[in-house]
Ligand SMILES: Nc1nc2c(ncn2[C@@H]2O[C@H](COP(=O)(O)OP(=O)(O)O)[C@@H](O)[C@H]2O)c(=O)[nH]1
């Protein structure tokens with residue numbers, strides 16, 4: 001068992017102004033006992049990765065609806081590597097076509113949740129993947 | 137599998153002044169495992185300027201923090217921000233949202249922001265906030281801002297920790313008088329009337345003035361500063377007031393006193409936390425089948441070699 005609550009950054013990148021999905025996830029993870037750091041809209045990859053480092057996050061969940069996922073997700077993977085922080089579990093959600101999901105996973109995104117994914121699946125994923133990291 | 141981060145790695149990264157090192161050191165403190173690191177860095181701390189910020193939800197604490205960070209950065213100072221939000225007593229989870237107001241500072245290498253969940257600690261701070269301040273100070277940050285939970289009720293612990301305590305109030309909110317009554321009045325070194333473009337700002341100023349007359353401050357008399365955190369109006373004046381207070385602490389010798397009190401406060405917290413756990417075990421054991429509360433209390437105390 002982890003000796004502390006898991007810490008997860010929930011971020012919203014890009015230029016679309018819809019953060020309803022991100023807020024729903026943030027609340028669900030909180031209700032599952034996690035400490036959720038919410039950063040608000042329009043974050044750049046650098047901002048998201050710096051946040052995760054300073055907050056000592058176990059995971060980053062990124063919500064994208066704008067269609068810019070094929071650029072933004074890989075940029076964050078790259079940033080995490082550059083900062084030596086690729087042990088932080090990076091996952092995402094949004095309206096992402098199946099082919100892109102495959103490509104993004106190959107690029108280092110641990111999981112992609114598309115609309116309709118049960119919240120419990122996301123919670124279970126974060127507990128399993130980030131929990132591994134937090135166990136001491 | 138993700139690699140484990142051991143104590144030595146964290147200390148090494150902390151000594152190398154990496155943000156990851158500081159971040160993980162704060163997590164160690166949150167897990168109650170930072171004692172050896174605190175012991176090592178403690179002789180070097182006391183250099184940072186520490187500013188506490190309290191006030192009701194929505195008054196603009198986080199926005200004020202962001203404006204103060206901007207001000208400190210123009211003066212070339214590095215800044216740490218600690219924002220405390222409540223943990224749910226049921227799920228133990230927390231939604232930490234103060235960063236929303238601080239985004240402009242996220243990629244500034246000389247600004248380090250840490251959100252803390254209260255994790256059951258009462259009084260407006262987290263149990264590990266004092267350690268987080270110590271670690272940020274030792275790391276070399278010049279200014280440390282601490283935003284309390286801000287539910288208004290008796291969040292006076294911040295005054296034990298920070299050199300200067302700012303109490304922010306909002307005109308026309310009605311709850312300002314409640315806040316003043318809740319005992320927060322007494323801890324203010326500086327009152328901030330935020331959202332000062334509000335038509336009722338002058339009335340709030342009068343309310344604060346008359347409360348101050350009742351309390352009859354001796355020594356330092358709190359300054360009252362009007363600000364608009366979103367536009368930056370009044371932030372220069374606020375900074376001047378903070379520096380004036382710090383100078384007053386130094387010239388009167390109060391700074392030394394305050395440091396001693398803060399030290400004692402943390403010792404008390406650490407000891408109480410430990411004793412509370414031991415006590416709880418004994419209370420459960422001795423209450424079972426006891427004839428009356430006094431008899432049980434005597435038996436509890438006997439295990440600590442004392443009596444009623
Ligand atoms: N009009 C106005 N709004 C402000 C001012 N300062 C903060 N706000 C707004 O008040 C709201 C709450 O601010 P926040 O900093 O999150 O408050 P906190 O809960 O005390 O940390 C936000 O929408 C801010 O934009 C101000 O000086 N004037």
Ligand SMILES: [Mg+2]
Pocket residue numbers: 197198199234283
């Ligand atoms: Mg706030």
